[in-house]
Amino acid sequence: MIRLDGKIFTHFDFILPFLVFPIIAFSFLLINEANEILSHKQILYIIVGFFAFFIFFLLPIRKFLWLIPFFYWFCILLLLLVDLIGTTKLGAQRWLEIPFTPFTIQPSEIFKPAFLLMLAYQIKLNPPPKEGYGLKMFIKLSFFILLPFVLIKSEPDLGSALIILIVGYATLFLIGVNYKIWLGIFISLAIALPVIYESLHSYQKKRINDFLSKEPSYQVKQSIIAIGSGGLNGKSKTQATQTHFKFLPISTSDFIFAYTIERYGFFGACALLFTYLLLIMHLLSINQKLKKDFFSRTFICALVFLIFIYVGVNVSMTIGFAPVVGVPLPFFSYGGSSFVTFMVLFGIYENLLAFRFDPNYKLIRINFN
Template sequence: MIRLDRRILTHFDFVQPILILPIIILSYILVSEANSILSNKQLIYFSIGLLAFTFFFLLPIRRLEWLIPAFYWLCIALLISVDLFGVTKLGAKRWLEIPFVHFTIQPSEIMKPSFLLMMAYLVKHRPPGINGYGLKDFLRLSIYIILPAFLIMKEPDLGTALILIIMGYAILFIIGVNKKIWLSIAAGIVILAPLIYENLHDYQKKRINDFLSEESSYHVRQSIVAIGSGGLTGKSKDEATQTHFKFLPIATSDFIFSYTIERFGFLGAFTLMMFYGFLITHLLSLNYGLKDDYFTQVVTTGIGILIFIYVSVNIMMTIGFAPVVGIPLPFYSYGGSSFVTFLSLFGILQNLLTFRFDPTYRFVKIKF
């Protein structure tokens, strides 16, 4: 007979599913109202995401820690393969096609958990000193941050590349780096900003110009109309005309936040933002109880920062405060890649938290 070890319930973080499940449920309601076909597909993504969460939750990550560098470099090889054999969609080469089954994968999505685990591995095996990391260690860690970001930027996918860069250096900022290094980086960014802009792709420059121009782009204008029409409490399903008459583009994905306000008003959007805010705060607060467990600290911090970036950029994009980029709301926007990626990350985090006092991973007892 196989019986679950009750000690798992002691260390499992139940706050995370309590905060995430309402976001998923509200998302499904909105997607179902907008498109029943997409809602059926979303159920499939939910199932795959749950399987991914379960797999990583039960995987003895600390015992298999030595495989993390190999996983990281495998993802680097996949990113290089995209440049050589990748499939082009909508003008970007970001996918690899699996032979014979005609199924595509996006290596940049696989890179996110790999990147986070690699950062945790590196910090654990060479933790910062009293004054934080010095220049030598900072440059060594920067190689692991910049390399995947550079390969993803070439696809081109500037949004994902910037997310990796921001997440990587935000982790180092929280873990600890000498202050003089940060001042030097800030000065370098200011000096090199014009050069960086000149090397962007034309469509990326257009997004920036649209953002800086007095007149917003069509997508943003329709988004603002949807937001303004929602009022305090929103509209009924049949009166949400911006979405159901297709004026609001990509209403179930990139601009689902605008759809939320049109449907449930300011109060609905505020409630959604509260769930995200509590989740991010909870994740970052876990660091206080982890102390010298640098591996779990990096994973916890990285996921919290990643959610903050996604939520902030997506919401600012819908109200015209940021360029329009394809960054979804975690657990909320329609789509499989982002959903499965985030559930995989939370599976890894729950594994590290639940089994941190049980390195042998005896999570089941077997009796005959």
């Protein structure tokens, strides 16, 4: 008789679904209200996302850690191909066409799981000493962070590039790097800021100027109006005029947080942000239990920073506290790339927890009696 080995669920994190499912359900409710056609597409993305979750959860990741560098460099190759044969949408060359199909892929999204795994792999191979990493190891790890940053920035996709940069160095900061190195970096950045600004694309400079100017851009103005009109308890569907009369731009993706407040008010926004806070705190609590498992610790640290930055940047740009860079809310904004990417990341997370004591696990057991 063939049966699934029940041991694979012994260390499964069952709290995680209770934190993520409400976010997905709340998101679908809002998207369906704003645009039924998009909600039908979102159902497909959700199905694909859960399928990707179970694939990566069941993969024997710890048995094939040596494949991680190949996965990383394959994704780097895809990023290089974007510069050569990429498809342009909305003025940015960020996509690759899938041969013989009408679909495209965005390599900068596919790269994120490869990046987190590669960072964890390198730190597992060379755990940090008590005084933190020295300059030689820091330069080596920086190479794996800066290379994709440069490639993604050139698409141009400054938002995704900065997320890679911040997540990478924030993870290194938490894992442990000698303080003298950080001091040198901060001084160098302060000196180089004018040069960095001049290297930006014109539309990126405009976003920064719009952010620093006294008058916010049209998008942010409409977002703030929607937020203010929501009050404490929000409005009914028919009274949410900012969204349904199309004043609020991209209300189901980049500015879905503003639509959330217009419909459910301050209390609805607090409930959503509190759920994200619980998710982050839960992941950090799990991370504290892993002790010397540097691979899992690094991956979870990077995942926490990724969620925190996505949420922080999206909410900040919605209320005018950050430039508009097109960063979605995890599991909440409409779209397939971000949703599937985070489902893959959580599939890897559950895999690392479930099989951390038994890397040579078997998915099925065969009983001949």
